[in-house]
Amino acid sequence: MSAAATVRTTCPYCGVGCGVLAASVDGAVQLRGDPAHPANRGALCSKGTALGETVGLQGRLLQPRVQGREVDWDTALQRVAQGFRRIIDQHGPDAVAFYVSGQLLTEDYYVANKLMKGFIGSANIDTNSRLCMSSAVAAHKRAFGEDLVPISYEDLELADLIVLVGSNAAWCHPVLYQRIVKAKERRPALRLVVIDPRRTPSCEIADLHVALRAGTDVTLFNGLLSWLAQHGTVDRDFVSQHTRGATQALLTAENTAGDVDAVARLCGVDSAVVRRLYDWFGSTERVLTLFSQGVNQSSAGTDKANSIINAHLLTGRIGRPGMGPFSITGQPNAMGGREVGGLANTLAAHMELERAEHRQIVQAFWGAPKLAERPGLKAVELFEAMHRGRIKAVWVMATNPVVSLPNADRAREALRRCELVVVSDCVAQTDTAALAHVLLPASAWGEKEGTVTNSDRHISRQRAFLPPAGLARPDWWIVCQVAQRLGFTRGFEFSSVAEIFDEHARLSAAGNDGSRAFNLGGLIGLGEDGYAHLQPIQWPVQTAASPGTPRLFSDAHFYHADGRARLVATRPRVPKYALDEEYPLVLNTGRIRDQWHSMTRTGRSARLAAHLPEPFVDVHPADALRFGLRSGGLVRVATRWGRLVARLRSSGEIARGSIFVPIHWSGSTASDARVGALVNPAVDPVSGEPEFKYTPARIEPFVVSWYGFALSRSQLEAQSLSWWACAQGGRFQRYELAGRRVPGDWSAWARVFLGAAHTADWIEYDDAGAGAYRAAHLSEERLESCLFIGPRPELPSRSWLAGLFEKTQITPAERSNLLAGRPADPAADGGATVCACFGVGRNAIEAAIAHGCHDVPSLGKRLKAGTNCGSCVPELRRMIATEMAASA
């Protein structure tokens, strides 16, 4: 078999939108960063590097299912169409909804939006992007008159001051962060400020960390606005000619944050730190303010974003190289979704539902029989409407709301109450798929064609390099098939994605006299060939000759009717739900370095799972002490809305009074770790974005009788245990376990649990007095599974054992030490993974530091650690500092 041609495509994870060169060679997927892609110039992060490990067919949904039964496409599509038709006929179009995803491609998104808003006639299509960046969308619209991200990634290199607000880019947008790292190496004068309640890895190279109290961002930026005015750092011409609202905004800022010391007090930050931030911001012309979920996911998210944009408008620092507000999105195609209008409160192609002239353009363009006339329900409201029975049929595409929505247990109940739940996904078993009446197999990344738009408006192609899997079909095809079976034969007769993209481009240009920035007029009529060879390009692309538009607003023209931008008066608001005696801590949520969303894909990579393999709650050591938690033990986190159990971790990143839980674990990967279930249902009044970063919570020890872990080549049944979490290992599944009930006979229990026959080759270790039990099951000296149980969370390192699963036969020495959980020679145990790209463990790194590798480059030379994506470099740096301090 000859090597297939290398395909240029785009990474399916975060909003950076990195170019990827992919090829499938003899069934193995080979991947590297695309040096020609402007977003990443060849770099990839740990998740992108591991993409090849996630494209296997294991766990894929490969055939349509109705009520759990595998059926053919026709049956499934008929069932969906009939179900929707019946409910629409009986209860009206607003009784049905689509809940879609920023992981759909633009073309998928386009037809779904078209079907719902133009043909079914409801705007009840919302997306998981609502949870991610809808506050930024709303703020952009308020400030600029349209949802526009003005900057280009190259501004990272051109800026003299970069302010990260509510962004752990080092872990969540590693390739952009590495661009900052490299820029700072080249030009140490480039300053980096991180504004975040957590001391995240992004702080490692920061010149200043403003550890503000959660939810006080508006105060801090109002203070900045006021300070800028007080110190005369105002671009008076720009403000007077191109903006409105400055006076009111300044007045509000002055009233709420006019005194730096007061701001410092309110934000819980040393006033010298606040002054330094303001001073740097005021004195640096080229300042880029990069904001993300820490800003957006708030009941005041839109105001937070506007308070940031205000500072740029007041100083006129927008539309020029190296400056501007920069909302960075979390999903690969959140931007594309916004462009097609895949949010309940927009129409299409950056046109608004509320504006009659826009509705006319769209209705005419689509020939829509029944165009939605008012905004639909936003994500949280949408599920609330299902819960109340007003929405009776829902189609969930490419997302896992039972895990990701706030108050997620209520969302699950909402789905249960629906008469018809359709889920199209590429993964067979998700917490949401478990509730579906109809499951539709969607093509996965690598199998489908389309476009995505990244955070700096680059439209890039995703291209297929893998054969179609089973009966899986692209989402656009599925939507069009259902549309036709609903009777909408015209409007959904697309035979390729190129045709859809062409229509999308034409709509963006339709009736667009320059009043809408979003304009792909230059990409009309590409044809199949032109579309196939489409190079990354930044919109707007008004004409075919246009090279794209790196930077918006360079002419200071904005998209409110008067062409001016708006400074928005932002009055600080505390988070919706306040702390009290019962729930005295702030629950913060977010991503970790090596996982993506609900882990349905990244969870399949052993390399990625190795970094942080189980759900955890990060707690300040003083809080751990205060609430009686022990290191490594299990913690119950409870809010008014839900509870979870996770491992205690004290990373040193979290301040007293706050806790952090990652968002990734679902019912498929852990017994009880869906943080969505705990998150309060408050939403931003403008954007409808939930307040993921601030839920009052309490923590208490989750008392168990035993802790344990099992590594097994085959799946184990852990459901009956008090607590479990599962992660993918190299050639095994890793199960972290804990139980309250102690089996009377560990040996008998373990044999059943690990599925070892009575005659199996079985080694066991029993220390009943200490409550310790260990066992291993082998066949012909190949390790099949092993189990380690103890009364305390301290158990042997998993990494050496993990390595034994790579062998077809273990040596007698390894067998002798198997149940010790460590090799006879301790140096052979690399330790827990730090560098995911090269699988370098903590022990190996510590040893190298002890042997004289006292900086990151020398560690890289010796171990390769940190030399690929660089995401672990902050951690490496911290380890060096720790080791050096210890040996000093």
Place this chain on the structure above:
Amino acid sequence: MSPSRWTRACALEDIYPDSGVCALIDGQQVAVFRVRGGVYAIGNHDPASGANVLARGIVGDLGEELVVASPIYKQHFSLITGRCLEEPQLSVPIFPARISDGQVWVRGEPIVQRAQGAKRRLIVIGNGMAAMRTLEELLELAPNAYDISVFGAEPLGGYNRILLSPLLAGVKRVEEIVTHPSEWFRERGIALHSGDPIVQIDRVRRRVRSRSGIETSYDRLLIATGSLPIKLPVPGRDLAGVVTFRDLQDVDAMLEAAGQHRRAVVIGGGLLGLEAASGLKLQGMSVTVVHLCEHLMERQLDAHAAALLREELEGRGLQFVMPAKTLQIQGSNRASGVQLADGCEIPADLVVMAVGVRPNVELARAAGLRCENGVLVDDTLLTYDPAIYAVGECVQHRDRTFGLVAPLWEQARVCAAHLAERGARRYRGTHCSTQLKVSGIDVFSAGDFSAQQGTESLVLRDPKRGIYKRLVIEQGRVRGAVLYGDTRDGGWYVDLINEGRNVSALRDQLLFGAPAEAS
């Protein structure tokens, strides 16, 4: 000189109690004293004055030593050793003397005394492993301190009793198990009297007599008479074909039986019994082991290890009947079978009794040394007689007797140090560890591994590799260990038991071997 003989000196009543007379024996003047019911003979010549006068000296005791005072200058001469107490360089010869039928008999050949400035005499009773090891240690410390004679019951010099099993199994030859051949003794100037055990100790005169009649004096005596195999008190115990397993003769008897007969019963499932059984099996016999207890080697193994051992040995063709009590050995001239208490009868042409040993204390007890189960010794291995030491399986130290080799080595070291008069060492007992190979299977145990209240067990099982390990922990300290199949860490466990240190910190690694030194 003609061979000396006993000469009648006079009637006992011719000597007043507590006084002496002079007799001419074989042409020498001998002073003969009657003291407290005994008679003593020394030379009449007073070396201090040069006069033949000692028979007229006053008899008494000085510091528990019987002496006569010279009438001339009043030096005291020991009636036992002939030495002058005041001037050690002076001495007089001493002669054997005894009372028979009211007559006093004296032999004209003086008892050989240590020459002036010459070595003292050490007599070793026994040529087993404890005795040999003590001698080796002694020669190491003080090669010229003693004139040494060894008397032993067994015909060879010294051999490794542990290797009787491979000898029986035909894996080794006799020459290979001999550790101390006669040349070894010759090269070191040690008089070896093998096959000639000491039958009497005269502690008062510090003399011993061998079975063949050799009588010799000692300054120090080392008793290492070992132990005797127990023979069950059942009918038929003395039939031909009933043997024990203790020495070379027993092995010869078994090998001979194996050559002529087919069926053997070994009574006793301890180490020796199993070794005998395995050896006989290898010699082609069909072997049944009859054992009184629930499991084999109950003193060295716990039930699980014993079961593994039984399984392994059954795999090699041994049969086991247990628990079972032997009622009698059947047979008229030669054993023909074993009858058990439950009525069962097992045909057998050879019956090996391997039901244990008891310390061999007869000689010591007859000499008036204090004995209980064994010869009582203190921490210097000294008996109740300050001139007599004892080591090995015949001793009882701090209420314990010994059946394994490791404590013997330690006793030998301490005892030799004291014999060499470098006696700072004390023997405080050995935590009994057993490192054994039972028919090639590694077995180890140490300390107290019974599961009692307050103890906890750590267990590792790897049945495929035939490995079983168990440690008994009490209050964070290792109390005992049983290892089966893999005994490499036995030494470490013995150290941990002896040190008594708290092992809680490394508890979960204990069964996996001593931690490598941190680099």
